[in-house]
Amino acid sequence: MASVQNTSHEKPLLEISGLKTVFPTDDGIVNAVNDVSFKIDRGQTVGVVGESGCGKSITGLSLLQLVPSPGRIEAGEIQFYRNGEEAPLDIAQVAPKSELMREIRGNEIAIIFQEPMTSLNPVYTIGNQIAEAIVLHEQVDKKTARERAIEMIARVGIPAPTQRVDEYPHQLSGGMRQRVMIAMALCCSPTLLIADEPTTALDVTIQAQVLGLMQELQAEMGMAIMLITHDLGVIADLADEVVVMYAGRVVEKGTVDDIFYNPLHPYTQGLLKSIPVLGKTPQKTLPSIPGTVPHPLTLPVGCSFQARCSERMPACEQMPELMGETENRGHAVRCWLHTF
Ligand code: SF4
Structure with a gap:
């Protein structure tokens, strides 16, 4: 886990509130990121977890105004506290091609992707x-x-x-x-590094070395890390806070201990069951979550996870709110099983 922590009364480095990023298509509007809110403190590591297509990468790209066309940020705020500035800057309101956005990209918020060969120029x-x-x-x-x-x-x-x-x-x-x-x-020396599946293409030993390197550099340089991954196992040692996303929404968030020792959402519980535990699952196939993520244009009315959920009940035909948090901090879950 990262060692630098903020107390609840200090300003965060970044606060995302009600972020909505959409992609217009011939068949309708895809809400790739839908009402997403979370904070990242200075020097903290926040893991953003979910299956492919859950909106985690588009959330990362939104923070840099790099959403690929024809996508756009439709609503919400991305309040970024720049070094030496008292008031935050709402990145959601900054033009993607502006001088200001170019200054922030790379200099203050940097990003690394899964496959370096697509980002490095071979010549x-x-x-x-x-x-x-x-x-x-x-x-x-x-x-x-x-x-x-x-x-x-x-x-x-x-x-x-x-x-x-x-x-x-x-x-x-x-x-x-x-x-x-x-x-x-x-x-x-950015204040935030967005790492989008930084080790997915690497074998397990190299993966551990690269994650260890990120941890070392974070301790030296003090930057915050937003670690985007489909693999909860990757963030176990690295993250302070975890945001679990499903079908464009946050379904659970909390400290790494909340998520690993007291997961509340059936989706988070399913993700955890699919992590291999040393010595506990010898020669056995790990359970996986049945079914697939629904197509974003045909999401069910109510909870998006209902088709895959063994705990489904009539109330699930209504969309549950994210409940349990205070001032955007604390353990929160979007599920009718936990209405607090
Ligand atoms: S709201 Fe209902 S369907 Fe959705 S995760 Fe909770 S129990 Fe399952």
């Missing part, structure tokens, strides 16, 4: 690409940027940084490429 050396990210946001000459790139390559644990700086992405392993992405993301 430039890794040193050039890291240096370019530095020059984009800081007034430094090329020589200084190259020195900083070598420093960052060393900092993310890549051996022989003075040689590696002149290598091309294809000369590195998958784990090394993800380290380069982390170096690029952190070269301008």
Whole structure:
């Protein structure tokens, strides 16, 4: 778990309230992110978990005004407390292509994706690409940027940084490429790193190394991390708070202990059952949640999870509110089994 914590009366780094991001299609409007609210404190790690298509990645892209066209933020606020500023900036109101948004992207909020090869340019050396990210946001000459790139390559644990700086992405392993992405993301010391499935493409040993590296750098640099993953197991050691999303909505959120030791939503309980536990599930297939996430254009009336829920009851034909939290903090759940 990250060590830096905020107390409830301090301002968060970022507060998302009622965020709604939509995609118009020929068949209707897809509500990819629907009434999503949560906070991220300075230096904190918040895990955002859910199956593919639950809206977690679009939530991350919304924070950077990078929602792919024709998607758009339709409603809600993304209040971001920038360093040295008393009042927050509502990112939801900032034009995606504005100078201000470019300044925030990379410099204050950075993002890394699952597959580094899609983000790295194959025809430039890794040193050039890291240096370019530095020059984009800081007034430094090329020589200084190259020195900083070598420093960052060393900092993310890549051996022989003075040689590696002149290598091309294809000369590195998958784990090394993800380290380069982390170096690029952190070269301008952002206050928030959005990591979207950063280790999904890596094998288990390398995955643990990359997650360990993110933890080390967080302890050194103090940035907050929004860790987006389909795998609750990945966030067990890393996250302070967990947000569970299903069909575009938050269905449960709380501390990592709330979610792991006292999961309330049947969906969260299903996700937890599908995590392998060392020594407890030898040679046995892990249970998975029956069925699939409903298509966003044909969501049922009421609770979106009802077709897959063994606890379904007549009340579930109405959409439950997210209940149990105070001032956007605390253990909260969207389920008629828990109306508090
Ligand atoms: S509201 Fe009903 S259908 Fe939805 S998760 Fe709770 S019990 Fe299951």
